[in-house]
Amino acid sequence: MSDQPDTIRDEVVVTLEYTLLVDGEVLDSSRDSEPIQFIQGQGHIVPGLEKELYGMTVRETRMVVVPPAEGYGEIDPDSFVIVNRSEFPAEVSLETGIPLQVQSSDGDVFEARIASVEGDEVRLDLNHELAGKELHFDVEVVSLRQATPEEIAHGHIHDHQHGHGDSE
Ligand code: ZN
Numbered sequence: 001m002s003d004q005p006d007t008i009r010d011e012v013v014v015t016l017e018y019t020l021l022v023d024g025e026v027l028d029s030s031r032d033s034e035p036i037q038f039i040q041g042q043g044h045i046v047p048g049l050e051k052e053l054y055g056m057t058v059r060e061t062r063m064v065v066v067p068p069a070e071g072y073g074e075i076d077p078d079s080f081v082i083v084n085r086s087e088f089p090a091e092v093s094l095e096t097g098i099p100l101q102v103q104s105s106d107g108d109v110f111e112a113r114i115a116s117v118e119g120d121e122v123r124l125d126l127n128h129e130l131a132g133k134e135l136h137f138d139v140e141v142v143s144l145r146q147a148t149p150e151e152i153a154h155g156h157i158h159d160h161q162h163g164h165g166d167s168e
Helices: 047-053 147-156
Strands: 012-021 025-028 035-041 063-067 080-084 101-105 109-118 121-123 134-145
Touching: 047 134, 080 101
Parallel strands: none
Antiparallel strands: 012 025, 012 035, 012 134, 063 134, 080 121, 101 109, 109 121
């Protein structure tokens, strides 16, 4: 006996193969490692993808196109800062596109990329690297099961090999 779900709905644990393409290039694929698992409806994956998964069945495949607003957001013009070249360690090569971690005066660490360099002014882009991008997800549903009440309460999956101790 089982009440295993046959379609994706809230509180179902989804095991999903996916390939993410941006501008026609593969950026990331579960096929290189293992499928992802998450509880549907809890915002563990980008909203535009989660929304499109409702109702899918095991082994169903779909190409989902996610606009920036439902992916990693639009590019925020306020998320650029100008930093003087002298603020960087000498060994950092300051070229457009180079990813960096920057620390603010109160200790927060940000991922950034060099947007441009003009004279002594280095302009950093603090937007998510996929901000402003349309995301193409090629997905296949591998398996579905009902999340346990405990998993729903914790907001994450308990797998039997790697239980995390507070519950199992
Ligand atoms: Zn837990």
